[in-house]
Amino acid sequence: HTEDWAYSSDTEGPQFWAYAHPLCNGTKQSPINIIMKETIYNETLTPLVPLNYSTVFNDANYYLANNGHTVKLGIELDTRVPIGLLWRGNEYHYHGLHFHWGENDQHGSEHYFNNQSYALEVHIVHYLKDYGDFNSALNYSDGILVWSSVFQTSNSSETSNTPLQDVFKSIDKIINAENKTYINPLPLSSFVSENSTGSYYHYEGSLTSPECTESVMWIVNHKMISISSNQLLSFRLLKGRLHNSSNSVWFENLTNTDRPTQPINGRKVYTSVL
Ligand code: SG4
Ligand code: ZN
Numbered sequence: 562h563t564e565d566w567a568y569s570s571d572t573e574g575p576q577f578w579a580y581a582h583p584l585c586n587g588t589k590q591s592p593i594n595i596i597m598k599e600t601i602y603n604e605t606l607t608p609l610v611p612l613n614y615s616t617v618f619n620d621a622n623y624y625l626a627n628n629g630h631t632v633k634l635g636i637e638l639d640t641r642v643p644i645g646l647l648w649r650g651n652e653y654h655y656h657g658l659h660f661h662w663g664e665n666d667q668h669g670s671e672h673y674f675n676n677q678s679y680a681l682e683v684h685i686v687h688y689l690k691d692y693g694d695f696n697s698a699l700n701y702s703d704g705i706l707v708w709s710s711v712f713q714t715s716n717s718s719e720t721s722n723t724p725l726q727d728v729f730k731s732i733d734k735i736i737n738a739e740n741k742t743y744i745n746p747l748p749l750s751s752f753v754s755e756n757s758t759g760s761y762y763h764y765e766g767s768l769t770s771p772e773c774t775e776s777v778m779w780i781v782n783h784k785m786i787s788i789s790s791n792q793l794l795s796f797r798l799l800k801g802r803l804h805n806s807s808n809s810v811w812f813e814n815l816t817n818t819d820r821p822t823q824p825i826n827g828r829k830v831y832t833s834v835l
Contacts, residue, residue, distance in 0.1 A: 565804060566771045567813050568820075572806045575820050578771050585773035590823035591766030592671035595781065595830055600762055606833035608759035609708065609780065610647040614750045618642070623746050625731050629738035629802035630770065631659040631818055634728070634752075644749065645687050646708070648780070653687035653706045656695045658752060660684075661769075662796040664816045666714040671769050671819045672781050674711070678819070679785065680793055681712035683752050684769075702765065704776040710754050713785040714793065721789035724751035729788075732795040738802045738812075754784040764830040769820045783834050 564581050567573040579586040622637040635657065636644075644655040661682045663669025670682035685708040688698035698704030714720070722729070727745050734742040760783040767775045801813030 565802070567801065567804055568818050569814065570804060570806070573804060578773065582771035582773060584767070584775065585771060587767060587773065587775050588824075588826045589766055589775045589828065590773060591769050591777060591779060592673070592820060592822050593764065593766065593825055593828075593830070594673040594676055594822045595762050597675055597832075600830045600832040602835060603763075603831040603833070605649065606761070606763055606831055607649065608833075609761075611750065611753075611758065612646055612652075613642060613644045614646070614753070615748045616642075616644075617746045617748050619746050621746060622743055624741050624743045625728065625735055626741040627735040627738050627799060627815075629813075630815075631661070632732060632735065632796070632799065634658040643690075645690070646706070648706060648778075651703070652690045654690045655749070656686040656688050656705075658683060658685045658749070660796070661819045662793065662816065663819060664797060666790055666793065668817065669819055670711045671822075672709065672711060673822055679711045680714045680790075681788060681796070682819070683710050683712070683786075685709070685749065685752060699774045699776050702776055703778055705768070705774075706778045706780060708753070708780045708782070710752065710757070710782045711785050712788045714788055714790045717789075720787040721792060722787060725788070726792070729792040729795065732799070736798055737800050752786075754782050754786045757782045757784045760784060760834045762830055762832050762834075764828055766823075766828075783832070 626633050645653045661671045666680045668678045670679040687706045688695045692698040762781045767773045797816045799815035801815040
C-alpha cells in the first residue's frame with residue numbers, strides 16, 4: 562500500500578485508506594446516511610450568519626483547479642477580508658470549496674438522505690479563526706466547519722442553475738490533474754441553497770478523505786440546490802492523478818468521488834428543522 566489514495570482502485574480505494582492513513586479507521590467518520598426521522602430537534606442550532614458570502618470581489622482572481630482528487634474553487638485575494646461565518650458564538654473563516662459527484666444523476670453526493678444519494682455535493686470548508694489557520698485547527702474537535710449542500714437534478718431545462726452556469730461550463734478546461742482556469746468572480750452564496758441558513762442537520766465527524774481527521778462540525782443543508790443533468794456532464798470526464806500499484810500505472814477516472822457512508826457509532830444527528 563502507498564501513501565497515495567483514490568476513489569476507485571483495487572488497492573488505493575476507500576477500504577484501503579486506513580493502512581497509510583490510520584485516522585480513517587476512527588469512530589467519528591464522515592460522510593453518513595442522514596435518516597431524517599431519527600434526527601433530534603435542537604433549539605441551540607441557530608441560523609448561520611455568513612460573512613461576505615454575497616460579496617463579489619471584482620479585484621480578486623477566482624479560479625477552478627483539478628487537484629487530482631476533486632474540483633476546487635480558489636479565490637486569490639490581495640487584502641485580508643474575512644469570508645466565512647458565525648455559528649454558535651464562533652467565527653469560522655473560509656478555507657476552500659470543492660465538489661463530490663458520481664457517474665450518474667442518482668449517485669455522487671457523500672451524505673445520503675434516507676438511504677438516497679444525489680447527483681452532487683458541494684463542501685465549503687472553514688476553520689475556527691481563533692485556532693489561527695486550517696492546519697492548526699485540525700488538532701481540535703471543533704476546528705473545522707464544513708457547510709454542505711446537496712444538488713438534485715431533473716431533465717427539465719428550467720432546473721438549470723444560472724448562478725453556477727459559468728462554473729460548470731469551465732470544468733471542460735480542467736480535465737487533467739493540475740489544470741487550472743480562471744472564472745468570473747461570483748459570490749459564495751451561489752453555492753448555498755437559498756434561505757437555508759436556518760434549516761440544516763448537524764453532527765460531529767471527519768474530513769471525508771485522508772487524513773480523515775475527526776475535527777469537523779458538519780452542517781448539511783436541508784434544502785437541495787437544483788441543477789440540470791446537462792450541467793453535470795463534464796464532471797464525469799475529469800481525470801485524476803497518475804496512480805501506481807504493484808503491476809500497473811493508470812490515470813484515475815475522476816468520477817464517483819464520494820467516500821461510502823460511515824458507521825454512526827451512536828452519534829446523534831441534530832436538526833434545526835421543526
Ligand atoms: C477532497 O479530498 C478534496 O480534494 C480536498 O480539497 C478536501 O480537503 C478533502 O476532500 C476533505 O474535505 O470537506 N470532503 S471534506 O471533508 O478541503 C480540504 C482540497 O484539497 C481541506 C482542495
Ligand atoms: Zn468534500
